[in-house]
Amino acid sequence: MDTPLTVVDVRGTPEQMGLAYGESAAGPIKENVVAYLGRFARTAGLDRAAVAARGAAFGETTRGHFPRLAAMLDGVARGAGVAPSLIYAINARSELLYGDPACGSPGGSGAGGEQGECTSLGVVAPRSAGGRTLLAQNWDWHPAHRDVNLLLVTEDERGHRVAALAEAGMLAKAGLNSAGVGVCVNLLGCDRDGRPGGVPYHVLLRSVLEADSLSWAIRNAMRAPRSASINLLVGQAHPAGGEVIDLELVPGEAGWLHPVDGVLVHANHFEAPLPVYDTIKDWGGSSLFRSARARRLLSAYPDPLRLQDLRAVLEDHHSHPVSICRHxxxxxxxxxxxxxxxxxxMDLDVRTITLVAGPPCSGSEGTTVAI
Known part of the structure; x- marks a missing residue:
């Protein structure tokens, strides 16, 4: 897969970074907005006016809970020449597509697909080579959206740097920062989804990367109100050995998981004992075996695990095409x-992120960026 990786590198205050981001990626941002307006209409029955209204509401919650991130998104809208409500709407695309249980689930939009499929891996000492803290994931989504993705690199006025994969106009997906904090993400679904008043899914993700420690990353994620379920595998490097934790977050509730023998894996179903109904029970799918299989594959490596070993697990084709390496x-x-x-x-100790376009079995080395 030879999809070129667009890198947007901006600096300054949140407003300045957002404006520069919007100006640099105006074309892809507008393309992404149009694509999601179509998906919102087809999948959730939301016309442009309804999307704008929902986006404006998400804008208010963002300003109330994360004003710096709201300033950045407002700058993106100005720079790209797009209505702010639509920028907030695409940052809340998970809520608009799946936040209402009547509109679908992480199992797809109701026709049997598995749009929520992703597999995340975390490894810490003593299981990792050199005692490093490693994160990796496959992000599985509709292939039509691949060409409007980019690597967003930011440095704010305090010197805090972030590098994250992002859909154009959004603030983050998986990524890491200069404090050695990193995050991977998996879609979840439960019967509480659809509650009003939440912070957008991708703003919540970005709030983790704004933190300068694992403690504050967890605080940012857990204190924010939510309208849709989300799973975050969060880690931070440390010279004496890093740490990873998995957060299963739903509206009004949270659960967490810790590494077992230095390994932590998550897919798209709940594993913590939360008092919610997991909507994957209505759909089934590969999530029910992917996390267990990934753990078993990782345990088969006798030597300390390296990033290339994590990639090899993410290339697994059992149950192809609906496999860890999804086709x-x-x-x-x-x-x-x-x-x-x-x-x-991601290697959180040396602050590098490598992005490989397409299924990882493609053989591409990907693009590596250090921050």
């Missing part, structure tokens, strides 16, 4: 088709 399944409806469009590999 589009032509039996799914067009809007439900999904494949691994990016693989993300």
């Amino acid at each position: 589009a399944d032509e039996r799914d409806a067009e809007d439900d088709r999904s494949e691994t469009i990016w693989t993300i590999l």
Whole structure:
């Protein structure tokens, strides 16, 4: 897969960074907004006016809880020449597509797909080579959205740097920062989804990367109100050995998981004992075996684990095409088709992120950026 990686590197205050981001990526941002307006209409029955209204509401919650991130998003809107409500709407695309249980679930939009499929891995000492803290994931999404993704690199006026994969106009997906904090993400779904008043999914993700410690990353994620379920695998490097934790966050509730023998893995179903109904029970799918299989594959490596070992696990094809290394399944409806469009590999100790376009079995070395 030879999809070129666009890198947007901006500096300054949140407003300045947002404005520069919007100006640099105006074309892809507008393209992404148009694409999601179509998906919102087809999947959730939301026309442009309804999307704008929902986006404006998400803008208010963002300003109330994360004013610096709101300033950045407002700058993105100005720089790209897009209505702010639509920028907030695409940052809340998970809520608009899946936040209402009546509109679908992490199992897809109701036609049997698995749009929520992602697999995240975390490894710490003593299981990791050199005692490093490693994160990796496959991000599985509709292949039509691959070309409007970018690597967003920012440095604010305090010197805090962030590098994150992002859909154009959004603030983050998986990524890491100059404090050695990193995050991977998996979609979840439960019967509490759809509550009003939440912070957008991708703003919540970015708030983790704004933190200068694992403690504050957890605080930012857990204190924010939520309208949709989200899973965050968060870690931070440390000279004496790093740490990772998995947070299963739903509206009004939270659960967490710790590494076992230095390994932590998550897919798209709940594993902590939360008092919610996991909507994957209505859909089934590969999540029910992917996390267990990834743990078993990792345990088969006798030597300390390296990033290339994590990638090898993410290339696994058991149950192809609906496997850890996901490929589009032509039996799914067009809007439900999904494949691994990016693989993300992060070494939090040396502050590097590697992005591989397409399913990781492609053989591409990917692009590595250090911050």
